[in-house]
Amino acid sequence: MSKSAIKFSLGPILYYWDRQKTIEFYDTVAQSDFDIVYLGETVCSKRRELTLKDWLALSEHISAQGKQVVLSTLTLLEAASEYKALSKLINSSDYLIEANDMAAVHLCQQRGLPFVAGAALNLFNHQALHQLFSLGMVRWNPPLELSRQVINECLSNYRKNYHPAAVFDTEVFVYGHMPLAYSARCFTARSEDRPKDDCQRICLNYPAGKTIRSQEGQKLFVMNGIQTMSGLKQNLIKDLTSVQKVADVIRLSPEQFDIQKDLIKFRSVLSGEQAAEQFFNAENDSNGYWHRISGIHSV
Amino acid sequence: MELLCPAGNLQSLKRAINSGADAVYIGFKDDTNARHFAGLNFTKSQLIAAVDIVHRANKRIHVAINTFAQPERIQHWYAAVDNAIELGVDVLIVADIALLQYVREHYPEVELHLSVQASATNPGAIEFYHQHYAIDRVVLPRVLSIKQVQSLSDQCSVPLEVFAYGSLCIMAEGRCFLSSYLTGESPNSCGACSPAKFVEWKESNGQLETRLNDMLIDRFTDDEAAGYPTLCKGRFDVDGQIFHALEEPTSLNSLELLPQLMSMNVVSLKIEGRQRSPAYVEQITRVWREAIDACRSGDWQVKDDWKASLARLSEGKQTTLGAYERAWQ
Numbered sequence: 001m002s003k004s005a006i007k008f009s010l011g012p013i014l015y016y017w018d019r020q021k022t023i024e025f026y027d028t029v030a031q032s033d034f035d036i037v038y039l040g041e042t043v044c045s046k047r048r049e050l051t052l053k054d055w056l057a058l059s060e061h062i063s064a065q066g067k068q069v070v071l072s073t074l075t076l077l078e079a080a081s082e083y084k085a086l087s088k089l090i091n092s093s094d095y096l097i098e099a100n101d102m103a104a105v106h107l108c109q110q111r112g113l114p115f116v117a118g119a120a121l122n123l124f125n126h127q128a129l130h131q132l133f134s135l136g137m138v139r140w141n142p143p144l145e146l147s148r149q150v151i152n153e154c155l156s157n158y159r160k161n162y163h164p165a166a167v168f169d170t171e172v173f174v175y176g177h178m179p180l181a182y183s184a185r186c187f188t189a190r191s192e193d194r195p196k197d198d199c200q201r202i203c204l205n206y207p208a209g210k211t212i213r214s215q216e217g218q219k220l221f222v223m224n225g226i227q228t229m230s231g232l233k234q235n236l237i238k239d240l241t242s243v244q245k246v247a248d249v250i251r252l253s254p255e256q257f258d259i260q261k262d263l264i265k266f267r268s269v270l271s272g273e274q275a276a277e278q279f280f281n282a283e284n285d286s287n288g289y290w291h292r293i294s295g296i297h298s299v
Numbered sequence: 300m301e302l303l304c305p306a307g308n309l310q311s312l313k314r315a316i317n318s319g320a321d322a323v324y325i326g327f328k329d330d331t332n333a334r335h336f337a338g339l340n341f342t343k344s345q346l347i348a349a350v351d352i353v354h355r356a357n358k359r360i361h362v363a364i365n366t367f368a369q370p371e372r373i374q375h376w377y378a379a380v381d382n383a384i385e386l387g388v389d390v391l392i393v394a395d396i397a398l399l400q401y402v403r404e405h406y407p408e409v410e411l412h413l414s415v416q417a418s419a420t421n422p423g424a425i426e427f428y429h430q431h432y433a434i435d436r437v438v439l440p441r442v443l444s445i446k447q448v449q450s451l452s453d454q455c456s457v458p459l460e461v462f463a464y465g466s467l468c469i470m471a472e473g474r475c476f477l478s479s480y481l482t483g484e485s486p487n488s489c490g491a492c493s494p495a496k497f498v499e500w501k502e503s504n505g506q507l508e509t510r511l512n513d514m515l516i517d518r519f520t521d522d523e524a525a526g527y528p529t530l531c532k533g534r535f536d537v538d539g540q541i542f543h544a545l546e547e548p549t550s551l552n553s554l555e556l557l558p559q560l561m562s563m564n565v566v567s568l569k570i571e572g573r574q575r576s577p578a579y580v581e582q583i584t585r586v587w588r589e590a591i592d593a594c595r596s597g598d599w600q601v602k603d604d605w606k607a608s609l610a611r612l613s614e615g616k617q618t619t620l621g622a623y624e625r626a627w628q
Contacts, residue, residue, distance in 0.1 A: 076471050077421040078443055080450050086423070103423025106430075120474055122418075122487065124367035127397035131431075145479040145488060153370040181475040181531075184442035184622035187545060191537050196628045212544050213536040214515040220535065221477070228470070228545070230480055288483070294512060295480040 006244055006270070008263060009036035009171060011253040012072040012098075014179060015224060016203035019049040025257055026058045030065045032260045033267065036249060037062050040072040040089070042100055042118075043179075044186070044225045045082045046201060052089060059095055068096065075100040075120045076182040076226065096138070105135060114138045119173065120182075124150075126157035129168070139169040139249065144178045144234070147292035151246050169248035174236040175262055176253025177209070177222050177229040178295065187223045208255065219284075220296070232296060235285035237269055238276045242290075300560075301567040302591055303361065303460070304584050307339040307574055312349050314581035319588030322359035324392065325349060326573065331379040332363045333416055334573040335490030343382060350387050361390035365414035366490045368397050377401055384409060392438070393417075394473060399432040412436040412460065416473035416487065422454045429457050436460055438569065440472045445556055445623045452563035459564055464583060465571025466614055467551040467621050469531055477530050482512045493529045500525070509533075526615060548615030553623055554587075555601055557594045579612055 010029060013022065029037055039062070040055055041047050050058075059069040071093070077083050083103060090097055090107040099105045100118035108115040119141040123129050129140060142151050155170065188210060189199040209222040209229060219231035233255065236243050243250060252262055268274040280287075280298075288297040304320035306312035315323050326332030328340040341349060346362075353360040362383040368376035376398055383391060384406055391409060393399050394416035402411055413419055413428050415438040428434045438460045439448065452459055470477070478492040479485035486492050499510040507519045509528035516533035519525040526532065526548040535544040551571070553560070560568065568591070570583055586605045593599055610618055621627055 076418075076442065076474070077424070078447050080422075080447075080454075083421045083423055101421070101424055102417075102419065102427040103421050106423045106427035109427075120418075122367060122395070122473060124395065124488065125370040125373055125397050127368070127373060127400065128395060131396050131400055143476075143487070145476045145485055150370065157370045157373075178476075178480075180480055181470040181477050182442075183470045183545075184444070184628045185469060185546075186628065191540075191544065195626060197625055210537055215518055215534065215536055215541060216515045217536070218514060220481070220514065223537065223544070228477060289479075292483070294483040295476070296514075 006247060007035040007249045008033065008266070009038060009249050009251045010034045010259060011173070011176065011251050012038045012040055012042050013254045014043060014177070014227065014229070015207050015209060015254075016044070016047045016049070016201070017207050018204055019054075021207070021257070022050060023054075023058070025254070025259075026062060028258075028260060030062045030067070033263055034067060036068045036070060038070045038072045038098055042072045042075050043227045044203070045074060045079070045085065046199065047203065047225075049204075052085075052092060056093055059093070063095075070096045070098050070116055072098040072118065073100045073104040075118070075179075077101055077103055078184065098141075105132065109135050112136075116171070117141060119144050120179075124154075126154050126161060129154060129158055130162050133162075133168055137168055139171055141171045141173070141251070144173060144180070145289055145295065148239070148242050148246065148290050149292055155246060170246055171249035171251055172236070172243050172247040173234060174240075174243060174250045174252065174266065176233055176255050178234050179224075179227050179229055180221070181228040183226050183228070186226050187228065188225050191223060230286070230295060232284055232286040234287065234289065234295070235280055236287055236290055237266060237279045239287055239290055240266070240270055240276065244270075300565065300591060300595075302584070302587050303567050303569045304580060305465075305570055305573040305575070306349070306580065307334070307336075308341075308577070309345055309348060309352070310577040311573075311575075311580040313352060314577045315584050316353060316356045316358055318581045318584035320358065320584050322361060322389070322567075323353060324361040324363055324569075324573075326363045327379055327382070329375075329379070330490045331366055331376055333365050333414075333486045333490050334363075335366070336574050337495065339574060343386070346382075346386050346388075354387070359389040361392055361412065362388045363392040363414065364398060365392050365394045365416045367395045367416075367487050369488070373397065380406075396432070399428070399434070403432050407433075410435045412438060414438055414473075415440050415462075418471050418473040420471065422451065425451070425455050425457050436566065441468055441551065442471045442622050444625055444628070445559060448565070448623070449559070449563055452565060455564070458566040460567035460569055461553070461560060461565055462551060463553050463568035463570055463587065464609065465551060466529075467546065467549060467619065469546045469621070481514055481530055493527070498528055524615070547617070549617045549619045550613035550615075551621045552609050552613065552618035553620060554590060554605060554609065556620070556623060557590055558599055561594055582608055582612060
C-alpha cells in the first residue's frame, strides 16, 4: 500500500516449455529490468522438464542479479505425491513462497515463513485479507475477476478496520492470458485422444497453449493442460494510471520468449515516453475485468 | 451415511424429506449462495417453514452461505449467518475465510461445513481449515479420483462429504472464472454460472443456436436435443475440429462406487440440483435412498431400474463417473 516506485514482476511460466528454452529464458530474465521473478510449476505436476534442484539453481542465479525470487506453488493438488512435493518445495529453501492453495499457506505457517497470496486463494474482502496477513501474508494477488473498484474497496476497508498504514503489498496482473479455471481433466491430452495418464507430455508441443474458438471464430479460451485460460490477453497498459493507485507491484505473465520487449512497453508508458494505445491490440487484448465488466470485453 | 438432497423451494424440500433424504441443503434468496437463480431459494419466512418441516420429520437442514463476501456489503453475509442461526438451522456451509471466522467467533458451537467452493482437495488445505475454523466436515470438489478420495479419507480426521449425483462441474469449484470472463458474473462473486439473463436461443439457417452474452456456445440440428448453454459444455473449434472441447452435456453418477464410498470416512452423499424441479428431487432421492439402504444391508447390486431412472433424469441423457474414474480425466 506504500507509494514508493512501482515494481515489475514476472509471473511463473504458465505453459510447458522444454528445459533448454526455460533455462535460456531465465538467463535473459536475469539480465532484465524485472524487480521480482516468480518461478516454478503452478499448473501440472507432470511437467517435470525442470526438477526442484533446477528451479533452486535458477533462483540463485536470478537472485544474484539483485532480483527478488519467489517460488510459486502448484495450484490444484490432488495426488498424495503432489502434496509431498509441495512440502518438499516449501522446506527446501528460504525464498519467498507464492501460495496458490491453502495447503501452501498451512505449510508456510508451520515453518513460520512469510508468503505471497496467489490469485487462486480467493481473498475477496478485507476481512479475509486481515486473516492471511496475521498468518504471514506479505503481498496480495487479488482474484483475477476483481475490478479496480472492488480491489480499492478491499484496501480502503482494510485500512479503516485494521491497519491505517501500509502492511502488505498489492500486485496486479497487467499482461498475459489469465488462468481462469483448473480441472482434474487434461483438456490438451483429451483434444488429441490421449488419456491423461499417458499424455506423453503433449503440452510441450503447445508453448502458447491451444486456442478454443467459438464456431464463429471468436477466441474464447486457451487450453493449457488442466488449466483453462482467457482467450484474450489481459492488457492493462491503457489503465496504468488507475493501476498505480492500488498496486505496489505489477505482474507480466510470460507469453513469449522475449518478455523484455513487453516490459519495455510498460515501462515506457509508465514513464510517459510512449502513448499506451499503440500497445493495445483490440483483437488479442482485453481489460474488462478491471472495469467491472466481462473479462473478454474492453473499455 | 447421510443422504443430503437439494431444495430450491418448499415443494422440493417436502418431496426430498418424504422420499428419504436424511438432510436437505438450501440457500437464501440472494447472492449469499452459489445457486442464486431467479425464482429459487428461500426468504426468511420460507426458511422458518422449511426448518419446521425438516425438524418435525427429525431430519437436518443445512444452509449454504457459500459465495465470497463483497467488501462494501460484508454485513449482508454476516446477517445471512445470523439469520440462519436465529432460525434454528443445523448446519452452515461456508467457503469464505472471512465468514468462517465470523461463524467461529460468534457461534463456536454451530456445525460448520467447508463448502466445495473453498476448493480444499488435499490434507494440507483441509488441515488449514480445521486448525483455524474447526470445520466439522469438508465437501470435496469434483476433481478427485476415487483413489484420491480414499487417500484423503485415510489421512484426514475431518469427515468427508462427496458429490454423488447431478450436474457435473468439471472445474475445481471456487476456482472457475469462465462465467465471469464471458458475462461478468461468476459463482464466487454473484452466485451463478452462465446466468440465465445472458442466455439467448435463436433459430438461424435451420439450426438452433445458443448464446451466452451474445457469444455462440453451440448449434443444434433438428435431431439434437438443445441443452442449456453452460459454457464448459458448448461445442467449440480447436484447430478446425468442432467438438465439446471441455465436456459434453452429462451428469455425474457415482452409484456404482457406493460400497467403496461407504467403507471410507465419507459421511455424506450430496445430490446436486437446487435448480431442478420438485419431481426431479423426489425421483433422485428415492433411487439413492433405496441404493444406500440396500448397500447397508449387504444386499448390493446396482438395479436396472435405478440406472434407468438416473439416466433419464441426467443432463443430455448420459451419465459419467467424472473425475472419480481416471479414464475421464
